Amino acid sequence: MxxxxxxxxxxxxxxxxxxxxxxxxxxxxxxxxxxxxxxxxxxxxxxxxxxxxxxxxxxxxxxxxxxxxxxxxxxxxIGKLKQLKRLVSSDKRTIKYLYLLADNNIIECVLMKYHYGNTLCLSTQVGCAMGCSFCASATGGLVRQLTAGEMMAQILEVNRDIAGLNWEPVSGVVLMGSGEPLDNYENTMKFLHQVHNPRGYNMSWRKITLSTCGLVPKIRLLADEEIGINLAVSLHAPNDKIRRKIMKIANAYTIEEVIGASKYYFEKTGRRVTFEYALISNVNDNPEHAFELSRLLKGFPNHVNLIPLNENRHSSQKRSQDAAIQRFVDILKSSGVNVTQRREMGLDIQGACGQLKTAYYEEL
Ligand code: SF4
Missing domain, CATH: 1.10.150.530 (DNA polymerase; domain 1)
Structure with missing residues (x-):
């Protein structure tokens, strides 16, 4: 040890x-x-x-x-997190942090430097109960919920660290690290109000993105809060059959219900929903899947974010080939879908959620 x-x-x-x-x-x-x-x-x-x-x-x-x-x-x-590890990517634009909590649990977060500011991808739970097959955070299940203070502490600790690099403080957050934020609804809402509070951190709602694997009733609840944060829904499949193979949550809610809740979110907040789609070789990346996805998303403003799978050693699933990715993008574009391919930041520092923490435990 x-x-x-x-x-x-x-x-x-x-x-x-x-x-x-x-x-x-x-x-x-x-x-x-x-x-x-x-x-x-x-x-x-x-x-x-x-x-x-x-x-x-x-x-x-x-x-x-x-x-x-x-x-x-x-x-x-004052929400002390102890920094256990800090990894800087070779292009110096991504920093991954591993923090020890007061009860000895470990969480991770990732800072990404963009031309418009510094965005922190933070964790909302220790582990995660959702069990997505491609995700390293899912390997140990849910350990516990993070408090609003522990979410806030990730921002403040990272700010202290990057002040030494003369980087600007964190100006945006994405709730896309370990955990399903809507499975920790109360604490997540408290954190959102803390970070937005004009007397406190004063972050605009527009600078906050919450990512969910598709907890339909909670998406509707969030829409009713009318706080207008950005919503990203992890879809990862064009139909229920494939979605059930890779995401346990698909057994609870159909893709139609997820799309329905996303439309409702748009209607209530005026914010266009982003659909995250991780391209997994020979699972969800063939041309028919692209056509099926474009039919599914017709009829309301939305955006698709394609993410070549960030492989992890606990899953046999592989990243799609570049040619398959390009073909998928081309079909979506020609079908009128608003699509971007997410930049793969921090690959050399195990940038996907749960990967660094898992590697750390394996070293012990
Ligand atoms: S992808 Fe997100 S929701 Fe799915 S297991 Fe990982 S952390 Fe949980």
Whole structure:
């Protein structure tokens, strides 16, 4: 066992475990906490602002009295994640992070540098219950839900790290790392409101993308929230037969129900839905599949994001050949489908969800 792993095991009774993660508190909750601590309510607002300006310790909150800072230290932690690994891709545009949580679970997130800003792909669960056949996150099943504070901490920790590289702070997030965000609905919604809060991180709804494997009732619930974030639906197949072979969720909801919920999302929010489609060799990538997909998506504004499969060693499924990918793109385009092929970022650092964490455990 490595030293890091030993430390991980010995960390089980850390005092951090008994403290509340202050990043999990809304401004309203902090205001009532202050009253319980015998402080004036406005102090809660001050603390909230410090947190989202990136304060890593209570001692940095210099407009708070020392007595209050001591009280805060006794009661809370500031969402500390311990960085276990940090891998930079050869083109220096993608950084993958592996973080240790206070209870010794491990999560990962990926920072992508684009010309329009830095986007963080973050995790919403430890593991995932959805069991998609091509995904490394699915191998151990769901371990636990992440709190809103643990989602927020991924952004703030990455910001501290990239400040050293003179990179701009994270300006967009995609909930597309380990986990199914709609299977952790309450915490995900709390996080979305925290990250959007103009008094806090102040990220526009338009800069947030939530990716789901297709939990139909939750897509409809999200549409009814009317917050107008971007929705990406992992479709990965043009019909139920193929979808059931590669995605367990297809046994719960038909493709027709998934498309129906996506249309509803568009009607309620005005946001065009993106359909993610991972091209898997000889599974979902032949010309008939492309024609079938284009028929399925006719009649409402949407967009298809083709992703050549990011292979992982736990699955025998293979990435489609370049010629098959090009043929698929051409058919969709000629059928009038709005399609792009996603850039394969971070392949050399195990950029797909769950891959780095799985590799880390295998090293122990
Ligand atoms: S692809 Fe997403 S929903 Fe499917 S198992 Fe992986 S993390 Fe879960």
């Amino acid at each position: 490595t030293d890091e792993a030993n430390e991980t095991m010995n960390n089980k009774h850390s005092p951090m475990k008994d403290k509340i993660d202050i990043l999990d508190r809304t401004p309203e909750e902090l205001i009532s906490d202050m009253e319980l601590l015998g402080e004036r309510p406005y102090r809660g607002e001050q603390v909230f602002q410090w947190l989202y300006q990136g304060a890593a310790s209570f001692s940095e909150m210099t407009n708070l009295p020392k007595t209050l800072r001591r009280k805060l230290e006794g009661k809370y932690i």
